[in-house]
Amino acid sequence: MTVGGEAHPNLTVARAALRLAASATREEEARIKEELLRQDIRGVAVDFGGAYVESIATMVQRAIVAARREAVIAPVHPHEGAVAGAAREALAQLAGRALGFNVGGKIAIARYGEHLACAVFVGVGLVHLDDVAVGLAHRAVPDPRAY
DSSP, X not given: OOBTTBSOHHHHHHHHHHHHHHOOSHHHHHHHHHHHHTTTOXXXXXXXXXXXXXXXXXXXXXXXXXXXXXXXXXXXHHHHHHHHHHHHHHHHTXXXXXXXXXXXXXXXXXXXXXXXXXXXXXXXXXXXXXXXXXXXXEEEOOOGGGO
16 A cells, blocks of 8 residues: 555655644645545644643543544544544653643644554743754554545
């Protein structure tokens, strides 16, 4: 199976999620989503912000709701669990930089067939010396056409 000329769809989906998470505007995000859809990749991104630790549950929940709303995943337990697990893993990768600070950015989900990726792109607040962090996770999920 090839997607976008690449033999490894998991890498393609990861790149798609990163592109969506790093998009600077809603217009850019919409353009990327349209481009991905032409490759049969579904994607969604959601803005968030707040204290890192206190916001983790909200960020995971927003990722699940957005992925369901935009039909990136089917409204079934294995898909929702995959988004939750990938989002938590991607967010955990930020802990070393974000623990104790405020974060703001985007969390994005992309899916192609059985491949799902979650990317988080954030600014980490540190007075006027802001830092940047990225987290990325992949999950295998049942193809939604099976439901």
